[in-house]
Amino acid sequence: MKNRTAFLGVFCALAVVLGYLEALIPPFTGIPGMKLGLANIAVISVMYMTGVKEAAIVSAVRILVIGALFGSMISILYSFCGAALSIFVMALLKRTGKFSIRGVSIAGGVSHNIGQLIVAAAVVETYGVFYYMPFLIISGVVTGLLIGLLGGAITGRMKGIWKI
Amino acid sequence: MNKNDVILLAALLAVGIGALFLTRASRSEGTYVIVTVDGAEYGRYPIDIDKVIDINGTNTLEIKGGSARMTYADCVNQVCVNQSRVSRSGEMIVCVPNKIVITIIGDDSNTFDAVTQ
Numbered sequence: 557m558k559n560r561t562a563f564l565g566v567f568c569a570l571a572v573v574l575g576y577l578e579a580l581i582p583p584f585t586g587i588p589g590m591k592l593g594l595a596n597i598a599v600i601s602v603m604y605m606t607g608v609k610e611a612a613i614v615s616a617v618r619i620l621v622i623g624a625l626f627g628s629m630i631s632i633l634y635s636f637c638g639a640a641l642s643i644f645v646m647a648l649l650k651r652t653g654k655f656s657i658r659g660v661s662i663a664g665g666v667s668h669n670i671g672q673l674i675v676a677a678a679v680v681e682t683y684g685v686f687y688y689m690p691f692l693i694i695s696g697v698v699t700g701l702l703i704g705l706l707g708g709a710i711t712g713r714m715k716g717i718w719k720i
Numbered sequence: 721m722n723k724n725d726v727i728l729l730a731a732l733l734a735v736g737i738g739a740l741f742l743t744r745a746s747r748s749e750g751t752y753v754i755v756t757v758d759g760a761e762y763g764r765y766p767i768d769i770d771k772v773i774d775i776n777g778t779n780t781l782e783i784k785g786g787s788a789r790m791t792y793a794d795c796v797n798q799v800c801v802n803q804s805r806v807s808r809s810g811e812m813i814v815c816v817p818n819k820i821v822i823t824i825i826g827d828d829s830n831t832f833d834a835v836t837q
Contacts, residue, residue: 658725690739690740
């Protein structure tokens, strides 16, 4: 437990670097809000190695840092609501004990996109933006699965190296 | 992947793909492009007449060849600029920072105005 701060620092840094990598990828889908969410690899890894509270801290730090570096107030607001809903849903599913890290990550990816859509609807005061919903559910499943697979690989390999 | 993961994945995919087909099937070719700024209508333009529209100097909308696209936005996100063209009724482009909503309506969707208010 002594090196918990260092551990969380490493994963915050990792999340920020992954967010930077993500910002380098040009948007190619033509659908707003659809992206890989690479930074969530760090968040879900922390959730499985230490706990939900720590994952929320890492997530909040990376949103503020990435948002300040590459985004705007609006993009911070988006990420914040998406991340809040997704961490809430992931924590619930994880607690049931019925899902692996992949299932939890899939639910996290979908709920992240839904959270962002709710913000968009609230800001522009139009329910019509939910027309994006089907695309964002499908992309949330795909990216959530990818992130879950990577997160599972990382937590599996980290177990022997870093005792928390 | 355990059994519950697979069920969750299949269920979410089914909802997503099902919703995609439902919404696609109910969309006809659009006839008008409606621009709203902060909830109020800014203008409406026939989709079959090519036109470049300046919206308050913050955004530029291009109507060309029966579809619409945002060509310029003054924000850093550029989410709306990167979105693909819209042409079918119910489709929209949203610029959240400037509170601009571009909606396509068709002959069959006159009720859509009430939703965008």
